[in-house]
Amino acid sequence: MGKGRLEAFSDGVIAIIITIMVLELKVPHGATWDTLLPLAPVMLSYVLSFVYVGIYWNNHHHMMHAVSKVNGGVLWANLHLLFWLSLIPFVTGWMGENHFSAIPAAIYGVVLTMSALAYMLLEKVLIRLHGANSALALAVGKERKLWLSLAIYVLGIAVSVLHPWLSVSLYVAVALLWFIPDRRIEIRLSS
Amino acid sequence: MGKGRLEAFSDGVIAIIITIMVLELKVPHGATWDTLLPLAPVMLSYVLSFVYVGIYWNNHHHMMHAVSKVNGGVLWANLHLLFWLSLIPFVTGWMGENHFSAIPAAIYGVVLTMSALAYMLLEKVLIRLHGANSALALAVGKERKLWLSLAIYVLGIAVSVLHPWLSVSLYVAVALLWFIPDRRIEIRLSS
Amino acid sequence: MGKGRLEAFSDGVIAIIITIMVLELKVPHGATWDTLLPLAPVMLSYVLSFVYVGIYWNNHHHMMHAVSKVNGGVLWANLHLLFWLSLIPFVTGWMGENHFSAIPAAIYGVVLTMSALAYMLLEKVLIRLHGANSALALAVGKERKLWLSLAIYVLGIAVSVLHPWLSVSLYVAVALLWFIPDRRIEIRLSS
Amino acid sequence: MGKGRLEAFSDGVIAIIITIMVLELKVPHGATWDTLLPLAPVMLSYVLSFVYVGIYWNNHHHMMHAVSKVNGGVLWANLHLLFWLSLIPFVTGWMGENHFSAIPAAIYGVVLTMSALAYMLLEKVLIRLHGANSALALAVGKERKLWLSLAIYVLGIAVSVLHPWLSVSLYVAVALLWFIPDRRIEIRLSS
Numbered sequence: 166m167g168k169g170r171l172e173a174f175s176d177g178v179i180a181i182i183i184t185i186m187v188l189e190l191k192v193p194h195g196a197t198w199d200t201l202l203p204l205a206p207v208m209l210s211y212v213l214s215f216v217y218v219g220i221y222w223n224n225h226h227h228m229m230h231a232v233s234k235v236n237g238g239v240l241w242a243n244l245h246l247l248f249w250l251s252l253i254p255f256v257t258g259w260m261g262e263n264h265f266s267a268i269p270a271a272i273y274g275v276v277l278t279m280s281a282l283a284y285m286l287l288e289k290v291l292i293r294l295h296g297a298n299s300a301l302a303l304a305v306g307k308e309r310k311l312w313l314s315l316a317i318y319v320l321g322i323a324v325s326v327l328h329p330w331l332s333v334s335l336y337v338a339v340a341l342l343w344f345i346p347d348r349r350i351e352i353r354l355s356s
Numbered sequence: 357m358g359k360g361r362l363e364a365f366s367d368g369v370i371a372i373i374i375t376i377m378v379l380e381l382k383v384p385h386g387a388t389w390d391t392l393l394p395l396a397p398v399m400l401s402y403v404l405s406f407v408y409v410g411i412y413w414n415n416h417h418h419m420m421h422a423v424s425k426v427n428g429g430v431l432w433a434n435l436h437l438l439f440w441l442s443l444i445p446f447v448t449g450w451m452g453e454n455h456f457s458a459i460p461a462a463i464y465g466v467v468l469t470m471s472a473l474a475y476m477l478l479e480k481v482l483i484r485l486h487g488a489n490s491a492l493a494l495a496v497g498k499e500r501k502l503w504l505s506l507a508i509y510v511l512g513i514a515v516s517v518l519h520p521w522l523s524v525s526l527y528v529a530v531a532l533l534w535f536i537p538d539r540r541i542e543i544r545l546s547s
Numbered sequence: 548m549g550k551g552r553l554e555a556f557s558d559g560v561i562a563i564i565i566t567i568m569v570l571e572l573k574v575p576h577g578a579t580w581d582t583l584l585p586l587a588p589v590m591l592s593y594v595l596s597f598v599y600v601g602i603y604w605n606n607h608h609h610m611m612h613a614v615s616k617v618n619g620g621v622l623w624a625n626l627h628l629l630f631w632l633s634l635i636p637f638v639t640g641w642m643g644e645n646h647f648s649a650i651p652a653a654i655y656g657v658v659l660t661m662s663a664l665a666y667m668l669l670e671k672v673l674i675r676l677h678g679a680n681s682a683l684a685l686a687v688g689k690e691r692k693l694w695l696s697l698a699i700y701v702l703g704i705a706v707s708v709l710h711p712w713l714s715v716s717l718y719v720a721v722a723l724l725w726f727i728p729d730r731r732i733e734i735r736l737s738s
Numbered sequence: 739m740g741k742g743r744l745e746a747f748s749d750g751v752i753a754i755i756i757t758i759m760v761l762e763l764k765v766p767h768g769a770t771w772d773t774l775l776p777l778a779p780v781m782l783s784y785v786l787s788f789v790y791v792g793i794y795w796n797n798h799h800h801m802m803h804a805v806s807k808v809n810g811g812v813l814w815a816n817l818h819l820l821f822w823l824s825l826i827p828f829v830t831g832w833m834g835e836n837h838f839s840a841i842p843a844a845i846y847g848v849v850l851t852m853s854a855l856a857y858m859l860l861e862k863v864l865i866r867l868h869g870a871n872s873a874l875a876l877a878v879g880k881e882r883k884l885w886l887s888l889a890i891y892v893l894g895i896a897v898s899v900l901h902p903w904l905s906v907s908l909y910v911a912v913a914l915l916w917f918i919p920d921r922r923i924e925i926r927l928s929s
Contacts, residue, residue: 167421170367171417172743173363176743176750178374178375180371180747180751180753180754181371181375181750182375183824184751184754184755184758185375187758188379188758190825192762192828196842197841198841201841215824223814226744240414240417244410244414247374251374251375254378255378255383259383259384262385263386267387268389272392344814361608364554365604368750369562369566372563372566373566376570379570431605432601435601438565439597442565442569446572449574450574450578459578459579459580549803552745552749552802555749556749556752556795559750559753562753567757567758619796622796623792623796626792626795630785634760634763637760637763637765640765641765641766645768645769650770654774
């Protein structure tokens, strides 16, 4: 079974997720700065989620590149990942509308945690299919970074009750963790 | 006529169907647990429908893999299937918002029934095109499971007036029926 | 310049158009038959538009199959067609919500007319690029049916003031005109 | 790393952006001309934005055609472009609903400016990867037109406080600038 349709379907779902988030930016009824300003937190949470979904697409792209075959287990592990990612627009809108208050910030962290676990599960299912010595198993070597991200998410959820803004800062930190080194490795590889 | 665009178009429509369902999870206006709790049934029905649409995508993926050509009849049989699947977000939202009450649970079953019939019709049209001895006709051998699913759907619709939760349990049972064995066959095949 | 991305982009836009129409089927707040019944005209107009968008996708699929190259003019003629098709969800919702009353039925006909003209323009631009003796020019031989459709649309718009239901019947007739013979030709060709 | 999935993902996101804009054309509740007329400015801004997103898709299509490889930097530069384009439906709806008044017209210009800058950045990242003497660097020779567009956008933002309609006219002028010559060059090249 080829990986082509799996990639195409995942691209489709991720493209829709990243785009429908913008629908939470509801068009204000007035035309003054006053009507635009309340949208600032919604906008901020949109930017954060856009970067997160972008990171997942990039990592998915990289991982699938080293994949040579898929089976039913992979299809379902992939759908499981897409399910958690599909909740990002909802938690983004909720967190943005409530100005990053405690419970929405915690739930946002839960969805990030579940997405990361789903990604790790997909990785495991793919490695089991390809073998521990496959190109895929070697290419996928970010285990440590995944565990660190998970730890920070859990910390973010824990502190949300007291300092939701600290939670959000932790989520931003994880996003930077994935965003910056990816480019550095890339440049080193391509030089 | 190639099957490439048919697959691409179906992937697109199914990706949109599976993703816009999440738009029924309306962002609540408060930031407390109280505002999140009423969303529980909407969330449950979302999970069920996500799994169903995932099953259809997986089965469609498998069936099209064995297909070597398509014609106008196939295009329309496929669009007919996509039509019934496109009603899933609507019935999902309706059933979720009304906490799995009688009529929405029945209508949900009707849409599942029609989707299953549309899938069987697509199968028939494809087998007629490829011949009864084709690889496709041999690969598609889940007739018994399809008829069993249909019977359970009809039972689900029938009991919805008295016990809508029983209907939903029956729909869940069919989803499990398709979810679990697919993986088992897969593993047996790949070993 | 290859036609691959043009097909992929068109598939994406048409898949979204055919699917977001279902968002006009607003989830009713009650769970009784009474709350479902007012949706009947919206549902009817959804079915009609689903078939129309399906016909455009099928014809687009057939025409692009015979295309070997595209240029800037083709890209814009194609976007022009997609623009008119993108208005179908709006006019579908408007016609359905107003139970097929006069002005919405007329505007629906206008969008169908403009879509047909845009399709003919795309055909012309493609034939100019490929030459009058190309396989494309021979494959595209439905000129008479296109003109007949246009005439019926104009008639439908004209009678909408007096008998909007007659207009809708005329639109249904054109849909059948495209739906039925396509299959017949196909079967004859494949035998 | 291949460019195929980058193109497919970009096509998906741009297809969704160009199509969800139409959701701002809210179905009016009456069926008279009076209920349709207030939608005229929303419609006008939809047409303008449709053409702009179409121009970006066309230019993206042309540029990626000359691209032979992508890296992490390209993926992010591309996502950055898609981010700004994803704000177009929001600013389109806001400008349309407020009949092209001052602040929405200015913000619309800001999003156009940022999109153009993001496009230039993507171009730079791609040329750095392919080399200054690559086919890509030669194919991408519209620098002057990009700078001219940027200057007109800034002018449009500046005059929006006094004459928002003049701003909109300037945006229309830039759209024509990109729309018309592209076809002329194309025709010259293909003759």
